[in-house]
Amino acid sequence: MQVTVKVTRRGQTTIPKELRERFQIKEGDQLLVEITEKGILFKVIPRLEQLAGIDAKYGEKEEIKREIEKLREEY
Numbered sequence: 279m280q281v282t283v284k285v286t287r288r289g290q291t292t293i294p295k296e297l298r299e300r301f302q303i304k305e306g307d308q309l310l311v312e313i314t315e316k317g318i319l320f321k322v323i324p325r326l327e328q329l330a331g332i333d334a335k336y337g338e339k340e341e342i343k344r345e346i347e348k349l350r351e352e353y
Contacts, residue, residue: 293320 283291293303301322303309310321336342 281294281297283294285291297303303322307325308323310323312319312321333342337345
């Protein structure tokens with residue numbers, strides 16, 4: 279998919295609605311700008327609430343809580 283956008287005199291551009299919806303980009307979100315061999319790459323930085331449960335495959339909630347408490351006691 280290719281989309282043409284215009285850059286304003288202040289260096290700003292608009293991400294088309296279709297792409298914002300597809301990548302769930304909302305006002306206030308942060309994007310990582312990376313320079314690659316092919317050009318500029320924008321990556322969405324996930325919001326904290328999107329990361330909830332991301333490590334669920336590594337153990338049960340109670341088991342992880344116990345491990346965290348154990349680490350806190352050792353610290």
